[in-house]
Amino acid sequence: DTGVSQDPRHKITKRGQNVTFRCDPISEHNRLYWYRQTLGQGPEFLTYFQNEAQLEKSRLLSDRFSAERPKGSFSTLEIQRTEQGDSAMYLCASSSGRAAETQYFGPGTRLLVL
Amino acid sequence: GENVEQHPSTLSVQEGDSAVIKCTYSDSASNYFPWYKQELGKRPQLIIDIRSNVGEKKDQRIAVTLNKTAKHFSLHITETQPEDSAVYFCAPSGAGSYQLTFGKGTKLSVIP
Numbered sequence: 001d002t003g004v005s006q007d008p009r010h011k012i013t014k015r016g017q018n019v020t021f022r023c024d025p026i027s028e029h030n031r032l033y034w035y036r037q038t039l040g041q042g043p044e045f046l047t048y049f050q051n052e053a054q055l056e057k058s059r060l061l062s063d064r065f066s067a068e069r070p071k072g073s074f075s076t077l078e079i080q081r082t083e084q085g086d087s088a089m090y091l092c093a094s095s096s097g098r099a100a101e102t103q104y105f106g107p108g109t110r111l112l113v114l
Numbered sequence: 115g116e117n118v119e120q121h122p123s124t125l126s127v128q129e130g131d132s133a134v135i136k137c138t139y140s141d142s143a144s145n146y147f148p149w150y151k152q153e154l155g156k157r158p159q160l161i162i163d164i165r166s167n168v169g170e171k172k173d174q175r176i177a178v179t180l181n182k183t184a185k186h187f188s189l190h191i192t193e194t195q196p197e198d199s200a201v202y203f204c205a206p207s208g209a210g211s212y213q214l215t216f217g218k219g220t221k222l223s224v225i226p
Contacts, residue, residue, distance in 0.1 A: 031212060042203045042216030043158065055211060088185040091157065101146040101207050103214060 002026060004106035008091050012112045013082055020078045023107045025094030032075050033093040033103060034067055036060065043091055049075060082113045116141040120204055120217035128225050133191045135220045137204030140185065146207040147180055147187045148214070153200045161202075163191070194224045 005024045013019050025032045030051050035043035046065070048056045051072040061067075064082075071074040079086055089110050093103040117140040121178045127133050134209035138145075148163035164178045164187065171178050177190040186208075191198055207223050 033213070035214075040219075042205070042219050045212075045213040045215070048212055056211065058213075095212070101212060101214075102148070102160065102163060103212075104160065105150075107157045 004094050004104055005090055006090075006106040006109050007052035008109055009107060010110050012114065014114050015082060015084060018078065018080045018108075019082060019111065020076055021090055021092075021111075023075045023077070023092030023106060025073070025075070025092070026096075026104060029096050029104075030068055030072065031095045031097070033095075033104055034077050035088040035091040035093065035105075036074070037091055037108070038087075046077075055108075079111075082111075084113050087111055087113045116144065116206060116208060116215040118204060118206060118215050118217045120220050122220060123218065124221045124223070126223045126225060127194050129194060129196060131183075132193055133189075133194055133198070133222055133224075135189045135202055135204075135222070136186055137188065137206070137217055138186045139204075139206045139215075141206070141208045142182075143210075144185075144186065144206040144208045147178065148205050148207075149176075149178060149189045150203045150205060150216075151200045152203065153181075158203060191222075196224050196226050198222060201222045 007022045032049045034046040037043040049069040064080045089108040091108045092106040095103045119138045145166040150158035152158045180187040201219040205216045
């Protein structure tokens with residue numbers, strides 16, 4: 001499968017714990033995006049990388065959230081001191097330089113904070 | 115920031131009928147207009163997109179029309195089938211920013 005992949009697909013954690021998610025974009029896609037989707041809503045933009053540079057961050061991305069893309073390939077999203085309000089689907093998407101706006105989504109990581 | 119509204123929020127049609135979903139946006143600098151389909155528990159899938167230098171685009175039973183003056187674009191599905199049942203999102207993107215701003219979605223039900 002050459003699409004966007006995410007790991008894990010599901011994560012259950014207790015409030016206050018740290019969690020980390022991984023996204024592997026489509027090969028050679030230089031742009032990578034993170035979105036969050038809660039039940040019954042559309043995805044909301046969190047942050048975006050071009051290669052290893054983080055170029056945009058939403059106000060939704062509090063200081064408990066950090067994202068990295070150290071070698072311009074896969075990316076990680078870490079949430080520290082999780083809260084129940086962090087429960088959501090975390091979606092990753094990627095796009096290429098030639099059609100930068102055309103984003104392809106991964107299957108998402110569903111997070112449940114108890 | 116961009117404000118995006120979709121109408122209707124739910125839509126039920128008989129199999130074989132047409133469905134139209136409208137998306138209104140606020141940022142006149144928006145220049146990319148995609149539609150995504152999301153089935154329950156699945157990832158959003160791009161079904162059609164249009165750029166601001168084009169007024170209409172068609173792909174088999176699916177079409178998108180753009181009215182930049184009025185700042186809206188619409189998804190048209192003809193000859194609907196039960197497998198078209200899903201939530202559809204518009205997600206315009208502005209000039210200089212690659213982030214997509216999603217609408218709240220339209221739940222389409224196609225009744226056999």
